[in-house]
Amino acid sequence: MAVSRMLALAAIAASVALISCSTPGSGPPTALPTASPSPPPATTPPVTAEPAISITSPTAGETVSVPFTVTGDANTFEAEVTVDVVDQSGLQDCVRGVTATSGSGTPGTFEAVLAFPPEVDPLPIVVRAYSHSAKDGSIVDLVEVPVTVTTERPPIILATPTCGQVVPPGGLILVTGTAAVFEAALNVEVRNASGVAVVELPVMAEECCVESPFSARLTLPTDLPPGRYDVVAFDLSAKDGSVQHEFPVQIEVRG
Structure with a gap:
């Protein structure tokens, strides 16, 4: 009898507590919104300038x-x-x-x-x-x-003039070198920037078909415009006459 009474009292107490903690018309507690993390700021890759x-x-x-x-x-x-x-x-x-x-x-x-x-x-x-x-x-x-x-020696080598040599219009160029060409025959030309020959000179090496020295004197035209020119030594193919074994050296014509 005492136990039943205690159980009844406990049930009443629980009901009172439930009523006091509830608000009429309210639903279950609402969860607060969670802020999404901000994405990291976009980075622009550095612009690398092309070398000149x-x-x-x-x-x-x-x-x-x-x-x-x-x-x-x-x-x-x-x-x-x-x-x-x-x-x-x-x-x-x-x-x-x-x-x-x-x-x-x-x-x-x-x-x-x-x-x-x-x-x-x-x-x-x-x-x-x-x-x-x-x-x-x-x-x-x-x-x-x-x-x-390498130490490999081409069939024609110009020793003079040297790269970048300055020569005045009308100036004299000493052309020297070695050649190992058919019949010891070669040609020397002075060509302008367009590749057109402004001076042509046939030259003979000392011996045929083996490396041997050659030399010649070449005079530039007095009215040759200042600028860069190529002194080119070459020979002609015995087979078809085409230009071969070119050895170009750039000079500067300057008054």
Whole structure:
């Protein structure tokens, strides 16, 4: 009897507690909205400017034989590019100025043939391409590629004139070198920037078919416009008469 009474009292107490904790018309507790994490701010990758000059050939570590061709891309003032080679002591072995296909804000390409007498041992060199500042003439946009020049001797080699030699209009050029060509016969031309010969001179080496020396004197026209010219030695194929074994050296005509 006492237990029943205690149970009844407990049930009444529970009912009172439930009524006191409930609000009429209210539903279950509403969960507060959870804020979504903000995405990290978007980052813009840095813009990397293309180099003004790059060398595409030869590549670093390559072995080349003279004459060899340097090619690359350029976007320089007035499309002007200078290509040269320097040895380990820093001496310049050859230099050539070229004009790229475009420049001054429009990318272009360039090509330069470098020819100089090979050494008796393989020669480590650095091929360089650069432009000159329009402000003060200093070297800018310099790129370098290390290569090695073999001892292989081409059939025709010009020892003089040398790369970059300055000659006045009407000036005398001493042309010397060696040749190992059929009948010892070769030709020397001075060509303008368009490849047109402005001077032609037949030359004979001392011996046929083996490397032997040759020399000749070549006089430039007195009215030759200033600029860059190529002195090119070559021979003609005994098979079809085509030009072969060209060895070009760039000079500058300047009064």
